[in-house]
Amino acid sequence: MANEKVTSIEVAKKAGVSQSAVSRVFTPGASVSPKMAEKVLKAAEELGYRPNVLARSLITGRSRIIGLVVAYLDNQFYPDALEKLSNALQAHGYHILVFMVSNDDDGIDKVMGELLDYQVDGIITASVAMSNALTSRCAAAGVPVVLFNRGQDDVRLNQVTSDNFEGGRKIAAFLAAGGHKKIAHIAGWSGSSTGRDREAGFRAGLREVGLELSVCIDGMYKRDIAAQAARDIFSAKDRPDAVFVGNDHMAFAVMDVLRFELKLDVPGDVSVVGYDDVPLAAWPAYDLTTLRQPSNRMVEATVSTLLGWIEEGSQDVQKIKIDGPLMIRGSARLPEGWPDERL
Amino acid sequence: MANEKVTSIEVAKKAGVSQSAVSRVFTPGASVSPKMAEKVLKAAEELGYRPNVLARSLITGRSRIIGLVVAYLDNQFYPDALEKLSNALQAHGYHILVFMVSNDDDGIDKVMGELLDYQVDGIITASVAMSNALTSRCAAAGVPVVLFNRGQDDVRLNQVTSDNFEGGRKIAAFLAAGGHKKIAHIAGWSGSSTGRDREAGFRAGLREVGLELSVCIDGMYKRDIAAQAARDIFSAKDRPDAVFVGNDHMAFAVMDVLRFELKLDVPGDVSVVGYDDVPLAAWPAYDLTTLRQPSNRMVEATVSTLLGWIEEGSQDVQKIKIDGPLMIRGSARLPEGWPDERL
DNA sequence: ATTTATCGTGCATACGTATGCAAATTGAAA
DNA sequence: TTTCAATTTGCATACGTATGCACGATAAAT
Numbered sequence: 048m049a050n051e052k053v054t055s056i057e058v059a060k061k062a063g064v065s066q067s068a069v070s071r072v073f074t075p076g077a078s079v080s081p082k083m084a085e086k087v088l089k090a091a092e093e094l095g096y097r098p099n100v101l102a103r104s105l106i107t108g109r110s111r112i113i114g115l116v117v118a119y120l121d122n123q124f125y126p127d128a129l130e131k132l133s134n135a136l137q138a139h140g141y142h143i144l145v146f147m148v149s150n151d152d153d154g155i156d157k158v159m160g161e162l163l164d165y166q167v168d169g170i171i172t173a174s175v176a177m178s179n180a181l182t183s184r185c186a187a188a189g190v191p192v193v194l195f196n197r198g199q200d201d202v203r204l205n206q207v208t209s210d211n212f213e214g215g216r217k218i219a220a221f222l223a224a225g226g227h228k229k230i231a232h233i234a235g236w237s238g239s240s241t242g243r244d245r246e247a248g249f250r251a252g253l254r255e256v257g258l259e260l261s262v263c264i265d266g267m268y269k270r271d272i273a274a275q276a277a278r279d280i281f282s283a284k285d286r287p288d289a290v291f292v293g294n295d296h297m298a299f300a301v302m303d304v305l306r307f308e309l310k311l312d313v314p315g316d317v318s319v320v321g322y323d324d325v326p327l328a329a330w331p332a333y334d335l336t337t338l339r340q341p342s343n344r345m346v347e348a349t350v351s352t353l354l355g356w357i358e359e360g361s362q363d364v365q366k367i368k369i370d371g372p373l374m375i376r377g378s379a380r381l382p383e384g385w386p387d388e389r390l
Numbered sequence: 391m392a393n394e395k396v397t398s399i400e401v402a403k404k405a406g407v408s409q410s411a412v413s414r415v416f417t418p419g420a421s422v423s424p425k426m427a428e429k430v431l432k433a434a435e436e437l438g439y440r441p442n443v444l445a446r447s448l449i450t451g452r453s454r455i456i457g458l459v460v461a462y463l464d465n466q467f468y469p470d471a472l473e474k475l476s477n478a479l480q481a482h483g484y485h486i487l488v489f490m491v492s493n494d495d496d497g498i499d500k501v502m503g504e505l506l507d508y509q510v511d512g513i514i515t516a517s518v519a520m521s522n523a524l525t526s527r528c529a530a531a532g533v534p535v536v537l538f539n540r541g542q543d544d545v546r547l548n549q550v551t552s553d554n555f556e557g558g559r560k561i562a563a564f565l566a567a568g569g570h571k572k573i574a575h576i577a578g579w580s581g582s583s584t585g586r587d588r589e590a591g592f593r594a595g596l597r598e599v600g601l602e603l604s605v606c607i608d609g610m611y612k613r614d615i616a617a618q619a620a621r622d623i624f625s626a627k628d629r630p631d632a633v634f635v636g637n638d639h640m641a642f643a644v645m646d647v648l649r650f651e652l653k654l655d656v657p658g659d660v661s662v663v664g665y666d667d668v669p670l671a672a673w674p675a676y677d678l679t680t681l682r683q684p685s686n687r688m689v690e691a692t693v694s695t696l697l698g699w700i701e702e703g704s705q706d707v708q709k710i711k712i713d714g715p716l717m718i719r720g721s722a723r724l725p726e727g728w729p730d731e732r733l
Numbered sequence: 734a735t736t737t738a739t740c741g742t743g744c745a746t747a748c749g750t751a752t753g754c755a756a757a758t759t760g761a762a763a
Numbered sequence: 764t765t766t767c768a769a770t771t772t773g774c775a776t777a778c779g780t781a782t783g784c785a786c787g788a789t790a791a792a793t
Contacts, residue, residue: 052531054749065773070751077751080759080771095530100507101444101453102749105778110444112487112508121669126469133490137501142508144455145486147476161485164443165455187438188395299673307674326464330642331650332675397779408743413781420781423741445779448748 053096062090073098104166113353114167116146116158116175122268122296123325124340125173128195131346132171139354141168148175156181163188169353171195174239174268177204191356193349193365196340198240202364205356207348209340210368211244212251217373218291218320218338219252224382227289227318230258233266233276233301235293235322242268242293245322249291261287266297273297277304281311288317289379295321295328295337302333302378318379324371334377341371396439405433416441447509456696457510459489459501459518465611465639466668467683468516471538474689475514482697484511491518499524506531512696514538517582517611520547534699536692536708539683541583545707548699550691552683553711554587555594560716561634561663561681562595567725570632570661573601576609576619576644578636578665585611585636588665592634604630609640616640620647624654631660632722638664638671638680645676645721661722667714677720684714 055069062069064087071077072087079087090096104110113136120126133143144165148158159181162170170185173195177185182201185192194206222230232249235242242265250260262280266273273292277300280287292298298321305311305319313319321328324339352365375381398412405412407430414420415430422430433439447453456479463469476486487508491501502524505513513528516538520528525544528535537549565573575592578585589606596602605623609616616635620643623630635641641664648654648662656662664671667682695708718724 052749056749066749067751067773067775068771070749071772074751078771083771095527097503097507099448099509099749101447101509102778103751104444105442105448105749105780106751108778115488120469120473121466123464123466123469126463126466126472129469129488130463130490133488137490142504143488145458145472145476145488147473147480158480160440164440165485166442166444184438299675303674327670331646332642395779399779409779410743410745410781411741413779414742417781421741426741442779445748446781448750448779449781451748 053094055096055098058087058090058094058096061094062086109168110166111141112144112165112167113141114146114162114165114170115143115173116148116162116170117173118148118175122294123327124296124323124342127325128173128342128346131342132349135346135350159184163190168357169193171349171353172197177201191353193353195345195349196241198244205352205365207345207352207367207369208241209345210370211241212248214322214338214371215245215248216252219249220256221373221382222289222291222318222320222379223253223256223258224385225289225318225380226382229261229287231261231280231287231290232263233273233290233292233297234263236267237265245293266293268294268297270297270300274300274304277301278308281305281309281317290317291320293322295323295325295335298335298337299327299333302335313378314380320379324374328374329376336376336379337374339371339374341369344369396437398439398441401430401433401437401439404437405429452511453509454484455487455508455510456484457489457505457508457513458486458516459491459505459513460516461491461518465637466670467639467666467685470668471516471685471689474685475692478689478693506533511700512536514692514696515540519582520544534696536696538688538692539584541587548695548708550688550695550710550712551584552688553713554584555591557665557681557714558588558591559595562592563599564716564725565632565634565661565663565722566596566599566601567728568632568661568723569725572604572630574604574623574630574633575606576616576633576635576640577606579610580608588636609636611637611640613640613643617643617647620644621651624648624652624660633660634663636665638666638668638678641678641680642670642676645678656721657723663722667717671717672719679719679722680717682714682717684712687712
């Protein structure tokens with residue numbers, strides 16, 4: 048296992064030029080003559096030389112590494128986003144360094160420290176909140192942060208979300224139009240802006256049509272908690288006839304409980320609506336009506352915001368909300384007169 | 391956005407000691423007196439100093455970065471593995487740099503080049519094959535490689551898989567015991583060792599009990615291709631009464647087609663068995679009988695192999711096969727006398 | 734008190750690259 | 764041919780850290 052690293056100096060020697068010449072050949076935009084470039088590239092090719100990104104970063108101050116902090120990967124929304132983020136950044140010559148963190152403990156601070164040790168050029172947090180102290184540290188280190196799919200009041204923090212309030216409202220309107228009278232909500236984690244906004248929008252939407260929430264339980268974005276909530280809510284005789292679940296991941300658990308434990312028909316007995324539109328929601332086994340978070344556009348906005356900060360320097364802080372459509376499928380009763388535009 | 395990096399020199403100045411002293415305080419196992427450590431740590435604390443991992447790597451030759459090359463993240467098996475790998479490596483002070491790659495084109499070579507540019511200490515490939523040239527380059531660079539969930543003949547490559555051949559055999563025995571006579575296989579991609587081994591084991595298992603495969607189509611590990619295969623196979627009047635699908639991800643698509651397009655009962659009309667045991671397989675909507683790939687143990691083996699190479703230097707090449715149990719659930723007919731140990 | 738061993742510290746250098754500056758080369762214009 | 768500008772090249776240094784070496788301090792042993 049010969050550990051033979053080829054350096055620019057060896058290439059220079061072989062090509063009979065200076066080390067700086069080699070460096071310039073591999074630095075886009077530097078001034079080099081064609082024949083010099085040819086000589087160097089030939090030597091580099093023969094020796095198998097490639098510039099050391101880490102050494103380069105020491106000089107340039109850019110590592111071309113983006114730190115991604117993420118809590119869950121079992122909710123399909125996040126691997127999907129990770130894949131898209133990674134592809135988008137890869138196209139710009141950046142790569143993602145992954146940091147898993149549990150949302151409940153305060154390991155976030157520790158992990159963030161490690162993150163900064165790697166001199167990342169930027170940070171994306173997916174479904175993770177930032178403490179004030181952390182935000183300050185990142186600001187002091189000059190590392191831009193974008194919150195993906197989570198909002199926070201701090202004026203220093205960029206964020207990209209769907210329009211969660213409006214999304215909740217749309218769902219309320221849809222369920223009301225469907226003639227549902229007794230409506231439940233198994234909410235997203237109340238410790239998250241997404242969870243709170245969806246709930247607030249949903250309540251507002253119901254209020255607009257003279258309805259109010261019959262029962263509301265915090266599902267914490269966890270399958271088992273949501274499942275238990277479903278049992279609690281729908282075991283009663285005078286159970287609700289509709290439920291909006293704070294994200295698809297929980298909605299699947301809720302549908303499983305309704306259909307296989309409580310032997311209820313969806314949507315005959317209960318209409319179920321989720322939030323996210325993960326790929327699984329479109330599979331016939333669930334065929335879940337849900338509000339789509341346009342992950343493509345969210346990723347796009349995240350990447351362009353982050354690269355803007357990194358490559359152009361200080362920018363305006365972005366608080367981007369992207370509107371998403373309600374994907375009407377088979378898990379909720381279709382209101383009279385609504386076009387059946389099932390997808 | 392003040393870009394103020396604190397260096398060991400500034401800490402040294404503040405603490406009234408040399409830069410080397412600061413370095414030693416932050417280098418585990420170095421020789422420092424308690425009072426020196428105290429002074430330095432105090433100064434570091436006040437300035438918010440943290441060692442620059444990249445600069446350190448230039449000296450030590452270790453980046454504490456592991457490159458992960460992965461093709462799919464829509465098959466739940468991989469995000470699950472990614473999460474576990476990341477957690478395990480994080481516990482050892484390593485982190486994962488993600489590289490997405492499509493399996494069909496030859497972007498793998500390009501991506502691998504970028505990978506090595508980052509001076510990664512090791513590489514894990516998940517469901518991705520290595521070309522000979524690549525293997526040589528990694529060997530030359532002294533970077534150990536572990537193939538996760540894929541095998542390859544090259545004697546230089548470590549690999550961790552489940553016992554795919556034996557797994558295929560177990561499934562054959564199970565379906566045969568269930569009295570199935572006409573058995574189909576929608577195989578994993580024939581370009582992958584996992585796909586080939588599972589199919590070979592399955593065929594061998596059938597042969598042992600005097601059966602043979604009725605029909606076999608390569609599903610390429612893709613949902614849509616598997617779905618089309620299911621349509622082709624099960625539309626006929628004399629359709630098979632059982633199918634082994636090369637992984638769970640495809641098996642879900644197959645079940646969807648069987649139940650919702652062809653209106654067949656599973657397992658009444660057709661028994662379906664998958665491979666992987668991703669979390670979704672246990673959800674009641676699918677309740678899929680499947681051969682479990684013990685991802686915990688596979689991750690453990692992967693990490694310890696990799697760290698062995700990195701921290702102890704050259705080792706024996708490991709070709710690890712981990713045996714997994716058949717998870718008996720509701721998607722396949724239960725043979726008489728078999729304990730119903732549904733999980 | 735003297736010798737010897739042990740430990741802690743500072744000095745200097747190295748890791749692999751990028752870049753300001755000045756020298757050298759090229760080419761065009763006169 | 765000469766002059767001048769434009770371009771290309773090499774030299775030297777810097778990035779932030781780790782570590783071999785030699786020296787000084789301290790403790791232990793005689």
